[in-house]
Amino acid sequence: MHLQKMIIYGYIKNNILNFVLSHPWAKQEFDIIIQSIKTPLKQLPPPECQNTDIGDIRAYVSFKQHKETALHEGSSTDERFSERAHAEFINSAQDERLHEIIEDIRRILNDRQD
Known part of the structure; x- marks a missing residue:
């Protein structure tokens, strides 16, 4: 949940x-x-x-x-x-784990915009 x-x-x-x-x-x-x-x-x-x-x-x-x-x-x-956040950002994280967390955030934001 x-x-x-x-x-x-x-x-x-x-x-x-x-x-x-x-x-x-x-x-x-x-x-x-x-x-x-x-x-x-x-x-x-x-x-x-x-x-x-x-x-x-x-x-x-x-x-x-x-x-x-x-x-x-x-x-x-x-x-x-209304949702004000957008998934329009550059993920420049070098750490693989941090990069994946940021991409998860991007997916969440994209789901909310639909």
Whole structure:
């Protein structure tokens, strides 16, 4: 299961972007990639976050039972954002493992554009 599907919701409080996750594995994965989220967010914040100075990003695991969210039900209360990332970049990584990770990211971005 993808990490994105394990995010229950997110919110900003006291200039901290918080994510609530549904599984401890998701928190572990999130902690691994958190630095790769912080840097671009500070350099080029999305329009939704430009009026907020996000100082830190944290993740928590919720062990409560949650009802299916509107995202899965296709409800009109579902707030969606258009994908702004494109798979148009040069992969100049010399390390074979890193090169493959970057190509995996490219495939994910291409899938979302379809």
